[in-house]
Amino acid sequence: MRYWLMKSEPTVFSWDDLKQAPNQTTCWEGVRNYQARNFMRDQMALGDRVLFYHSNAKPPAIMGVAEVVKTAYPDSFAWEPHSKYFDPKSSPEHPIWVMVDIRYCHDIDPPITLPQLRQIAGLENMILLRKGSRLSVQPVTPEEWAVIMEVTHSQGSC
DNA sequence: GCCAACGTTGGC
DNA sequence: GCCAACGTTGGC
Numbered sequence: 001m002r003y004w005l006m007k008s009e010p011t012v013f014s015w016d017d018l019k020q021a022p023n024q025t026t027c028w029e030g031v032r033n034y035q036a037r038n039f040m041r042d043q044m045a046l047g048d049r050v051l052f053y054h055s056n057a058k059p060p061a062i063m064g065v066a067e068v069v070k071t072a073y074p075d076s077f078a079w080e081p082h083s084k085y086f087d088p089k090s091s092p093e094h095p096i097w098v099m100v101d102i103r104y105c106h107d108i109d110p111p112i113t114l115p116q117l118r119q120i121a122g123l124e125n126m127i128l129l130r131k132g133s134r135l136s137v138q139p140v141t142p143e144e145w146a147v148i149m150e151v152t153h154s155q156g157s158c
Numbered sequence: 159g160c161c162a163a164c165g166t167t168g169g170c
Numbered sequence: 171g172c173c174a175a176c177g178t179t180g181g182c
Contacts, residue, residue: 009180033165056180114181132163134179 002043003140005051005062005128006102015052015063015107024104025069028137029077030085031097036137041072041098043139050102051140051148053128054111061111062148067158070101106156112148122147 006028008014018026031037048068054061074095077085090096117123127138140148149155 007180035165060181132179134164136179 002045002048003051003142003145004039004044004048004068005053005138005140006066007053007055007136009056010054011056015054018052018066018102018104021104025101027070027099027101029075029099031075031099031137032085032087033134033136036135037098039137039139040100044068044071044100046071049105049145051108052102055136060114062108062117063111064107064109065105065156065158066102067105068100069103072098072100075099103158105158107154108148108152109154112152120147120151 013026018024028040031040046068050066050068052063052066054063074092075085075090075097076092077083077099078087078090078095078097079092080086085097087096112120117126118129123129123144126140126144127133127135
């Protein structure tokens with residue numbers, strides 16, 4: 001099992017939105033970066049754990065844990081002309097972008113804010129914390145995951 | 159609102 | 171293939 005971090009702007013899709021979604025599950029459409037896509041397409045497996053991160057939030061924070069319940073499949077939003085994720089280069093015959101489905105697992109309560117993350121020993125090399133890092137889907141090492149789970153005392157089964 | 163960092167586009 | 175211009179991300 002691998003570990004990931006996925007960013008979402010809460011004004012677009014929030015942690016609460018996930019909790020209130022049918023089956024507490026959502027498709028993760030709209031990834032339009034090749035590196036992020038390749039992680040989803042090539043490496044994400046059923047049961048992988050995901051840190052759900054609020055970007056462009058006050059404060060930015062890790063809100064909870066989700067799990068991958070469906071592996072990569074074509075992102076059909078890319079060929080919806082009225083979607084903000086429309087990409088004319090993609091088509092049903094030749095999809096470019098993929099999405100996965102994730103399901104709510106448990107809260108991280110309280111959320112771990114970005115300033116707090118920067119102070120936690122063992123997370124110095126987290127991709128999220130690197131200067132200029134913008135990857136919206138990124139791997140988290142088992143060691144980083146363990147540190148974060150240690151810091152939050154929230155637990156829950158998926 | 160600002161702006162640094164990054165990714166993409168397109169002319170050459 | 172180079173690289174300048176541009177658009178986006180996302181913290182502050």
